Amino acid sequence: MVDVVITGLGAASRLGIGVDALSRGMAEVRYAPPEPIADPGARVPVPLFYRLPDEQLPPGPDEALGLPVGRANLLALDSARQATRSARLVPDPDTRVSVLIGSSVADVHVVERWRTDGYPQRSRWVPVFSAASAIAADLGADGGAVSLSNACSGSGYALAIGADMIAAGETDVVVAGGMETYSRVALACFNRLGALDPNGIRPFDRHRAGSILAEGAGCLVLESAEHAHRRGAPVLARLLGSGWSCDGHHATAPDPTGTQIARAMRAALDDAGATPDDIDFLVPHGTGTERNDATESVAMATVFGDRLAKIPLYSLKALIGHTGGASAALAVAAAVLFCQQGWLPPNVPVAEPDPDCPVLLPADRTPLPGRTGMVNAYAFGGNNMSLIVAGGE
Numbered sequence: 302m303v304d305v306v307i308t309g310l311g312a313a314s315r316l317g318i319g320v321d322a323l324s325r326g327m328a329e330v331r332y333a334p335p336e337p338i339a340d341p342g343a344r345v346p347v348p349l350f351y352r353l354p355d356e357q358l359p360p361g362p363d364e365a366l367g368l369p370v371g372r373a374n375l376l377a378l379d380s381a382r383q384a385t386r387s388a389r390l391v392p393d394p395d396t397r398v399s400v401l402i403g404s405s406v407a408d409v410h411v412v413e414r415w416r417t418d419g420y421p422q423r424s425r426w427v428p429v430f431s432a433a434s435a436i437a438a439d440l441g442a443d444g445g446a447v448s449l450s451n452a453c454s455g456s457g458y459a460l461a462i463g464a465d466m467i468a469a470g471e472t473d474v475v476v477a478g479g480m481e482t483y484s485r486v487a488l489a490c491f492n493r494l495g496a497l498d499p500n501g502i503r504p505f506d507r508h509r510a511g512s513i514l515a516e517g518a519g520c521l522v523l524e525s526a527e528h529a530h531r532r533g534a535p536v537l538a539r540l541l542g543s544g545w546s547c548d549g550h551h552a553t554a555p556d557p558t559g560t561q562i563a564r565a566m567r568a569a570l571d572d573a574g575a576t577p578d579d580i581d582f583l584v585p586h587g588t589g590t591e592r593n594d595a596t597e598s599v600a601m602a603t604v605f606g607d608r609l610a611k612i613p614l615y616s617l618k619a620l621i622g623h624t625g626g627a628s629a630a631l632a633v634a635a636a637v638l639f640c641q642q643g644w645l646p647p648n649v650p651v652a653e654p655d656p657d658c659p660v661l662l663p664a665d666r667t668p669l670p671g672r673t674g675m676v677n678a679y680a681f682g683g684n685n686m687s688l689i690v691a692g693g694e
């Protein structure tokens with residue numbers, strides 16, 4: 302049995318660049334309503350989006366490997382650099398490093414912009430794989446670069462597959478995470494689906510009406526405990542297990558029975574050698590759509606029974622919006638911080654809790670009885686994922 306540990310973290314969200322910005326923003330509940338996007342080309346009824354101020358964007362290359370580096374790639378590259386810096390990872394020809402990055406639409410905005418801003422003299426290829434490849438090149442990582450487009454649970458899959466690669470002895474170190482930025486196409490799709498809330502994202506509120514999309518990136522460094530110990534790396538937390546499933550039900554709507562998302566939670570617990578009673582906190586997917594929050598509540602009640610009403614949840618998307626392919630990695634990064642500090646930050650207050658969602662969302666800072674949490678991530682296509690994070694050493 303290989304103990305997979307988390308030795309590095311990197312983050313970017315509307316709260317700022319870096320894990321400290323995420324941590325501070327959560328602790329201070331810096332809620333701000335989503336801004337209307339300044340994009341005349343968008344032409345949508347709900348033009349709301351969370352984005353980092355331009356001046357906070359990290360410096361970075363305009364291109365990598367000859368491919369354009371747009372905002373999503375830039376944020377992913379910077380998060381990977383933050384994560385490897387905090388893991389004190391230095392290039393070593395004897396260490397196999399693998400990179401796995403999830404995203405829904407990556408830097409498609411670069412191509413979208415050509416329609417309004419004019420086509421460049423020389424058209425450029427903007428593939429989804431460019432972030433993983435750019436990060437691998439930047440780190441000198443030759444253990445494989447993998448890109449996952451499992452929509453909003455993509456970075457959860459990146460982490461789970463990365464942990465499995467370590468456990469199987471296929472690689473030594475994994476840099477895994479995800480990224481997303483503003484895309485007209487994504488925003489138009491969510492508008493067309495009626496999946497955005499003009500009043501802002503309100504997970505588990507009786508009057509919730511949809512999500513709010515957001516820019517963000519998150520990267521984590523994973524390795525075996527033995528490898529981390531050998532190179533004297535800081536152990537921030539452990540990734541105890543993961544589980545996944547597919548609804549096989551509908552392209553965009555979850556199976557309302559929640560059968561498969563409960564199965565993913567149980568699979569993650571089994572993989573972690575844990576039981577529902579071991580879970581001290583939950584970071585739900587909580588997109589603020591009527592269907593996600595109701596279905597996720599049904600599934601959590603199936604797995605945790607009456608105890609669900611006593612397990613505190615931290616609803617990250619209520620604060621930072623739905624960062625799509627980055628959301629699972631940012632949720633795991635938040636869970637690592639919770640395990641380290643031993644408390645959950647105050648949730649953005651829920652104005653009117655939905656009686657159909659019997660979950661506990663404390664509006665105050667909440668001490669944790671233990672250091673084991675579950676993170677859920679779901680996606681269009683019915684791609685369900687749960688991960689178990691626990692305190693280090």
Ligand SMILES: CC(C)(COP(=O)(O)OP(=O)(O)OC[C@H]1O[C@@H](n2cnc3c(N)ncnc32)[C@H](O)[C@@H]1OP(=O)(O)O)[C@@H](O)C(=O)NCCC(=O)NCCSC(=O)CC(=O)O
Nearest residue numbers: 452453493494495496553554555588590592593679680681
């Ligand atoms: C998307 C929904 C709001 C849609 O619910 P509805 O009951 O309104 O469904 P509906 O079938 O009437 O569809 C609404 C409108 O979208 C259109 N529509 C539906 N599917 C479409 C498709 N594939 N392409 C183009 N249009 C489509 C329909 O024609 C309709 O348009 P018209 O109104 O013109 O007739 C709901 O299923 C939902 O909340 N799903 C998401 C749940 C969630 O948050 N899951 C979390 C994981 S997903 C996630 O986190 C995001 C991600 O992975 O990216």
